[in-house]
Amino acid sequence: MNNDRNFLANVVSEMKKVSWPTGKEVVNYTSIVVFTVIFFLFFFYAIDIGITYLIDAM
Template identity: 45%
Template sequence: MAERERTSIWKFLRQVMAELKRVTWPTRKELTRYTLVVLGTVAFISVFFAVVDLGISSLLRLILG
């Protein structure tokens, strides 16, 4: 059974390598653009939730005295 598992692992790794060769990798320019979009989105969402949190906190302080 161990021999079969070893064969299966090597077959799997060969298939992974073959699949990775078929991948269309982004260019450096595309990668930079995608990274900036992700960072901008994260920054926007962080600020948005900080403002919402501040608003809810202020509202609760106002209501509860």
């Protein structure tokens, strides 16, 4: 049981050392991720349509 308390105390200690992002940074990072995902969605969709067109043309 002592090891469990020691572990939890160490977890709390380490979590206090974490550098958490601000709300503005979270919104910025989330926007970048969403934009990147949407960009690659359209990019790979266009490639898929192009390959499908080439295969159907044969």
